[in-house]
Amino acid sequence: MTWLWFFAKIGVALGIIFSLGPVCIMGDRKISAWIQGRVGPNRVGPWGTFQPIADILKLMMKEVIVPDGVDKVLFLGGPLIVFIAPVFGYCVIPFGNQIGEEKLQVVNLDIGLLFIMSVLSVGVYGITLGGWASNNKFSLMGSLRASAQLISYELTFGLTMLLVVMMSASADPLKSASVDLSKIVLHQAEYGWNIFGGATWWGLPSGLIGFVLLFTCAMAENNRLPFDMAECEAELVGGYHTEYSGMGFAMYMFSEYCSMILSASLIVTLFLGGWSFPYLTDPADHSFLAGVISIGVFFTKICIILFLYIQLRWTLPRFRYDQVMSLGWKTFLPLALVNIGYMAVIGVFLEKP
């Protein structure tokens, strides 16, 4: 029975990431079409819903061109690293409430938050190595930009996560969340979402700023448009994936959406109460139905965040590389530090429940 549960949970986690991936691609294209006054893909299947499948089939059948003078191992390994990282990260995300004795989380790691941080950073290697191995100046520039950008935003990312840990801390050591993601969610379900400051209204500004910071940093980590320095279509042709074709390119593209989904899940888990929703879910109710409802709530929240991602991508222009860096170092990092300081002061002076 335990093994059955284990595989079912893996199935759901993989299902979310692999089914939401194509949906995300489709949504990206349909929403962009909607914003731009176009129709969007509408030929393959009903309302063009099979378009991502057709795309992937096409890319699978294409020849993988390996240019002269590339480091073959790194060139072909790059997409794999990028692709595997977000899927890995998904195994610690709690995507639903407990059903019976089973937590809806593939692995309940005590260090969930740290695990996610490390996994997200691994993705950078794929981009950097792929671009570097391509033996192309545009790719090289793209991968250099990517690594510099991701390292700078990792700091703010980490500090904002620290904020969440502080918010979820509690006087009662049994209820204290530390870096366990499922406990962070439970804490929010009980005391209020972290975006609204967690347990105390004094934390509201801190929570809001933290949410915006995490959201923006996640966008930067995923190389989505206002921060897509690594790709920079108009400047660097394709950036790090200029030389990739066929499945290599498909993996890069798909992994972008996968890491988008992972980031969205992370944002939902850390700030928007994970699978919980007032009056809809009850942390104490461990029935099957409640579990399914909680999965649905989690799914809906992810979709809202993804929609925000896509909408921003199609309406904002792109930063310049040095502007991204100065935004990260001169604005976000101090802001995150001040934010943490504020939260710490609150934590000390206002005794938490």
Next chain:
Amino acid sequence: MAIDRPTRLPMEIEEQTEGDLGGKRMIVNFGPQHPATHGTLRSIMEVDGEVIKHMDLEIGFLHSGFEKISEARTYNQTVVVSDRMNYLSPLCNNIGLSCAIEKMMGIEVTPRCAAIRVILYELSRIADHIVCVGLQAMDLGAFSMMLWAFIERERLYDIFENVTGARLTTSYTRVGGLMRDVPHDFKDQVKAFLITGRKTVREMENMLNTNRIFMDRCKGINKIGKADAISYGLTGPLLRAAGVPYDLRKNRPYLGYEKYDFELVTEQEGDVWARYRVRVRELYESMKIVEQAIEMLPEGPINIGDPEVVIPHKNEKNNPQGGMEGLIYHFKNYMYGHGVQPSPGEVYLGTEAPNGELGYYLVSDGTQKPWRWRVRPPSFYNYQAFPEMCKGGTISDVVSGLSSLNIIAGELDR
């Protein structure tokens, strides 16, 4: 006002200045096939990190020999060549060429013809500017702006199609008049466009004017001063963005532009932002001109009455030149050694095309074919100042600068 002309090839560089990374600079080849060039341009950049130290331009990838081709054609046939040069505002090239030939022959077009030409000229300018602003936003990553702009351009192209029968290869003007009169629903179509066009431009302004990212990417980028702009021979929005109030529609009016009330738009900064502002403000000014022209569009003939220049209408019974005599003129106009034959001499007429001064220099030897048919394309002069603007900027600035120049490769290489 010293112009630092590139005298060396980037490959030959040996000595390095301080601040280099290990004494080596990277050569980045930008184009001829690159998403940001919008045509076949090539710039070879020598970069230190991402900062451009030196830049060389290479042109000629789209050279089509239009000038030489035109020497083997009659004057009216060269109109067809002229619209192939510009793929954003072909009607401007048609009208400019016809005006130049008419100036050479001392022909004054009819008031209705002049008004229609002004309307079409300004509509072309709107099509050009709106696409340019859209592409500028697209190159900076705001892809939606480009498609919004293209929706409006599509409406304009529908008007052009209705008027000329073609969307891009318009070939609408003739020496002494037009190919045909505008259709009966022309006025309504233009008025309908003015409403939607204004709305879209305002929407685009709302999206971009106060957009922090867009401002950061445009302000202070690719700056060129007043003196440099003049000495490089820049014209059009680029020159006006540098603070020089020079617009041929005001300074040397043609087609009766002095009758219309519009503002000469200038900005002072000379950077990409100023060019964007000039273009957007000119969009409103052009719409003003179109509005006035469409209100007072006079009735009457579109062609001048001289049957030596314009063939008389075939089917008009009341036309004194119909019938037998008309037939003879039809015959004569197309016979070798007859038709439009300016007396020997030369002429230069500059018109204010969307990108700057579009000049035609024609030399006639008295036959029906031009002896020399030369174009002064605005893009050619605008593009040569590009390395000067880019120096010290980053690769990203090259992209935002290039889209603000709005180089039309067909016109640049001719």
